[in-house]
Amino acid sequence: MKTINPLIETNDVSYIYQNNQHPKKAVDKITLSIKQGEYIAMLGRNGSGKSTLARLLNALLIPSEGEVLVLSKSADNEEDLWFIRKRIGMIFQNPDNQIIGTTVEEDIAFGPENLGVKQQEIKNRVTKALTDVGILDLRERAPHMLSGGQKQKVGIAAVLAMHPMCIIMDESTSMLDPLGREELLQVVSELNRKDNITIINITHHMEEATLANRVIIINDGKIIEDGTPNDVFTDVKKITQIGLDVPQVTLLLYKLQQAGYLDKVDAITVEQAYERIVKILE
Amino acid sequence: MNNIITLSNVSYTYNRGTPLEKKALNQTSLSIDKGEFVAIIGHTGSGKSTLIQHMNGLLKPEEGSIVIDGQDTQGKGLKELRKKVGIVFQYPEHQLFEESVYKDIEFGLLKHNIPEEERKKRILETASILELSDELLEKSPYELSGGQKRRAAIAGILVLQPEILVLDEPVAGLDPAGCKELFNIVLQLHKTKKITVILVSHSMEIVADYANRIIVMENGQIVMDGLVNEIFSREDELRSINLSVPQIAKLMQLLNKKDSTINSQIFTVDKAYEEILKKVKKIHD
Numbered sequence: 146m147k148t149i150n151p152l153i154e155t156n157d158v159s160y161i162y163q164n165n166q167h168p169k170k171a172v173d174k175i176t177l178s179i180k181q182g183e184y185i186a187m188l189g190r191n192g193s194g195k196s197t198l199a200r201l202l203n204a205l206l207i208p209s210e211g212e213v214l215v216l217s218k219s220a221d222n223e224e225d226l227w228f229i230r231k232r233i234g235m236i237f238q239n240p241d242n243q244i245i246g247t248t249v250e251e252d253i254a255f256g257p258e259n260l261g262v263k264q265q266e267i268k269n270r271v272t273k274a275l276t277d278v279g280i281l282d283l284r285e286r287a288p289h290m291l292s293g294g295q296k297q298k299v300g301i302a303a304v305l306a307m308h309p310m311c312i313i314m315d316e317s318t319s320m321l322d323p324l325g326r327e328e329l330l331q332v333v334s335e336l337n338r339k340d341n342i343t344i345i346n347i348t349h350h351m352e353e354a355t356l357a358n359r360v361i362i363i364n365d366g367k368i369i370e371d372g373t374p375n376d377v378f379t380d381v382k383k384i385t386q387i388g389l390d391v392p393q394v395t396l397l398l399y400k401l402q403q404a405g406y407l408d409k410v411d412a413i414t415v416e417q418a419y420e421r422i423v424k425i426l427e
Numbered sequence: 428m429n430n431i432i433t434l435s436n437v438s439y440t441y442n443r444g445t446p447l448e449k450k451a452l453n454q455t456s457l458s459i460d461k462g463e464f465v466a467i468i469g470h471t472g473s474g475k476s477t478l479i480q481h482m483n484g485l486l487k488p489e490e491g492s493i494v495i496d497g498q499d500t501q502g503k504g505l506k507e508l509r510k511k512v513g514i515v516f517q518y519p520e521h522q523l524f525e526e527s528v529y530k531d532i533e534f535g536l537l538k539h540n541i542p543e544e545e546r547k548k549r550i551l552e553t554a555s556i557l558e559l560s561d562e563l564l565e566k567s568p569y570e571l572s573g574g575q576k577r578r579a580a581i582a583g584i585l586v587l588q589p590e591i592l593v594l595d596e597p598v599a600g601l602d603p604a605g606c607k608e609l610f611n612i613v614l615q616l617h618k619t620k621k622i623t624v625i626l627v628s629h630s631m632e633i634v635a636d637y638a639n640r641i642i643v644m645e646n647g648q649i650v651m652d653g654l655v656n657e658i659f660s661r662e663d664e665l666r667s668i669n670l671s672v673p674q675i676a677k678l679m680q681l682l683n684k685k686d687s688t689i690n691s692q693i694f695t696v697d698k699a700y701e702e703i704l705k706k707v708k709k710i711h712d
Contacts, residue, residue, distance in 0.1 A: 190602040191573040238600060239518070290447065294471035319599045320517070322470040322629045324669035349602050352674065388604030393632060393674040393696050400700045406707055415677045422678075423685060426706055 150217055152311060152343055153179040153202055153233070158211035159366075160197050171197040173366035174211065181310065182341040184334070186354035186374070189363035190388050195347050198363060199313050202345070203233035231260065234309035238316040240296035244288045249280070249299050252288055256307040267306075274302035277332050294325040301329065305336070311343035312336070318348060330356060351378065351392050355413045362389070379410045394418035401425070431591060431623055432459040432482065436491035438647075439477055451477035453647035454491070461590075464617055464624045466634040466655075469644030470669050475627050478644065479593050482625070483512035496590065510539060513589030517596045519580035523568035528559065531568055532582045539587065553586040557612060574605035581609075585616070592616070593625045598633070610637055631673045635659065635694035643670065656692040675699050 160172040171194040179185065179202075189195040200206040201213050204220035215232060218225040237243055246252030253271045262270070275281045278298040283291065288299055297320055304312055312333070318326045330353060336342040346357060354360050360377040362370035364387050370377045378384065378391045381399040385391065391399070391413075398410045398418055406425050412418040439452040451474050459465055467475050480486040481493055484500040493500045498508055516522075525531035529550060536546045554564055557578040563571065568579055577597075584592070594613070598606040614637060616622050628634055634641060634655070641658040643651035645668045651658055658665070659672045662680065676694045679702070683691035689706060693699050 191600075191605055286447075292471045316600055320596070322669070323631070323671045324470050326629075349600075349606075351603075388602060390603035394678055396696050397675065397678070397699050397703075400696070401703065401707075404704065406704075415674055415681065418678055419681045422682060422703060426682075426686065426703075426710065 151178045152181045152183075152216060153177075154214040154217075155201070156212050156214075158198075158201055158208045158213055160194075160201060160206055161209040162197075171366055172201060175363075175366070175368055177361075177368065177371075179311075179343060179345070181343055182337070184337045184344045184356070184358045185346070186357035186360045187345060187347045187363065188349070188351075188354055188360065188389060193363045194366040195363045196315055197366075199235065199315055199345065199347055203235050203311075203313060204229040205235070231307065232310040233313060234304035234307055234311065235313045235315065236297075236300050236304055236317040238319060240300045240320075243300050243303070244296060247287060248284070249275070249286050249288055249291075249302075250284045252299055253303050253306045256303055260307065270306040270308070271302075274305040277305060277335075278302045279328055279332075294321045297321060298325070298329065301332070309342065311345065313345045313347070315347045316349065318346075318350065318353065326350075326353070351390050354378075355392060362387075374413055375411065378413045381410060398422075429460040429462070430458055431461040431496050432457070433494045434458075434478075434481070434488075434491065435493075437481060437488040437493060438490040439481070439486060439488055441477075451647050452481070452488075455647065455649055456491075457642065457649060457652075459623065459625070461623055462617075462621045463640060464626070464638050465640045465642060466626045466628060466638035467642045467644060468628065468631070468634060468670060473644040474647040475644050476595065477647075479514060479595060479625065479627060482591070482593055483509050483514055485514075506539070510587050511589055512591045512593065513584035513587060514593040515581050515584050515595065515597055517599060519584075520568070520573075520576035522583075523576060523580055526567060527565055528568055528571070528579045528582075529564040531579060532564075532586050535583055535587050549586050549588070550582075553582045556585070556616070557582045558608070574601055574608070577601060577605075578609065578612075589622065591623045591625065593627075595627045596629065597626070598628075598630075606633070613637070631659075631671055631676075635673045635676070643668070655694065659694050660692050 155175055155177045157174045157176055159174050162169045162171055187195050201208055204226050207220055213220045215229040218228050220229055244252055246255055250271055253274055254267050257267045257270050275284055278301050280298050288296060297317055318329055333344050337344045348354055355374045357374060360374050361368055378395050381391050394415055395413050398407055398412055398421060401407045402410050412421050434455055434457040437452050437455045441449045441451055469475050484505045487501055495508060496511060523531050532550050533546055559578060568576060598609055617624050626638060638655055641655055642649055659676050662672045673694050675696055679693045679699055680691045682689045690702050693702055
């Protein structure tokens with residue numbers, strides 16, 4: 146029987162920052178398997194190790210212990226680094242750290258140019274990527290003249306133009322307004338559904354995380370929850386104990402449960418919560 | 428009167444005379460009283476940042492006028508004005524540069540020629556409000572965690588004892604616990620020191636939890652201005668300019684459609700809990 150290899154696999158992977166007298170273990174023996182086409186939200190407090198883990202997944206960091214495999218190729222082999230980085234694209238928190246072109250168009254073309262993509266194909270990719278994130282009208286603008294939200298969209302288009310198998314977003318929506326966020330998440334969902342691109346969204350926004358199929362919570366460098374959004378967020382006590390939030394409606398149901406009016410907390414969306422509350426009001 | 432900020436017909440245009448000309452503020456008038464906690468919402472490019480940069484004279488109106496606590500921003504005395512109005516920009520930690528947190532917080536005080544003893548007193552007081560320990564004060568800003576850096580940067584503003592505190596997306600990138608810590612500090616200052624707070628935020632949940640009044644901007648103009656419950660009960664209008672309401676507001680409006688005795692003008696988890704409990708108890712009695 147043919148088994149499908151996972152896209153990304155980590156085996157007991159650890160990462161230790163050595164920069165001063167106090168080495169810090171940011172990622173502590175994480176074992177994780179991610180399949181092609183998954184849509185994952187990764188949550189955790191500042192300093193929990195989630196960004197470090199993300200950087201291990203696309204070989205920006207090389208493990209201190211354990212290993213990371215992308216399509217069975219190890220980040221430990223220098224000759225495979227580009228294989229990995231080409232397939233796992235990443236968008237950072239601050240768009241200013243990733244914009245290099247003097248025009249938006251040039252910025253998007255930079256990645257495919259480096260991959261040796263032909264001129265006409267580059268043009269097509271740039272147009273498609275800009276259309277997908279809804280900023281085709283900005284193509285000739287200078288990136289530094291754009292607003293924060295617009296810059297972030299440029300960053301996302303630049304990754305899209307590389308046709309990655311997986312896109313990691315490291316808090317990439319934190320500067321966007323509600324519409325910008327919604328649009329971006331729509332683009333990402335679309336890429337996930339239509340093109341089967343794996344999405345890993347690192348975020349502090351719990352409502353954003355409910356859009357994923359799988360939620361992973363990192364605390365002190367370890368995975369402490371891994372499951373569907375419904376399973377993870379309805380464990381209100383555990384989530385709030387480590388300093389994270391659950392969606393507003395989930396917290397409301399939790400309070401009603403604590404007061405004895407509900408037997409369980411099992412809603413993360415407005416519609417689900419509405420149904421539960423209507424029942425107890427009957 | 429209690430009025431501390433007055434904008435009269437303010438207009439401002441970026442890149443005038445170029446193809447990129449953009450009217451960021453268009454005949455905007457606004458009045459804010461001392462001690463208010465005002466949230467400014469609007470999508471990217473609606474003019475929020477341009478508006479707040481006018482509040483301490485970083486930008487000056489091309490038309491109209493701005494008066495802060497009796498002082499016109501076109502006139503002299505900008506240094507005094509900037510002491511009075513502290514603006515915390517997005518990602519303020521990018522502006523940390525000194526060799527220690529202490530020195531970084533001290534920088535503004537030196538610029539204002541505050542004597543050493545007074546400087547020390549104020550720095551320690553501000554540090555304690557922002558929960559920056561003595562040990563942290565001696566560290567390089569670059570050794571701090573994200574939340575600590577943010578608080579250190581905000582300390583540099585608060586140490587000047589502003590009467591008006593303007594916060595532009597102050598919790599972007601902070602985790603939920605860090606976010607609550609920071610807002611509790613701001614709320615404390617607002618209550619005990621009667622600081623006027625102006626908060627620019629994309630998070631409707633945060634706005635619902637902390638502000639009293641909401642100003643909605645669109646295309647360089649103020650299109651709505653009112654108390655939090657007034658503004659959030661106009662969901663359709665907010666949707667039409669690509670803004671949303673908190674999750675709880677949507678839930679309460681749905682419940683209100685089903686049972687009109689349920690109050691739909693509720694925007695926080697605690698209030699929603701009380702309202703539902705009231706209903707449930709009535710049914711059970």
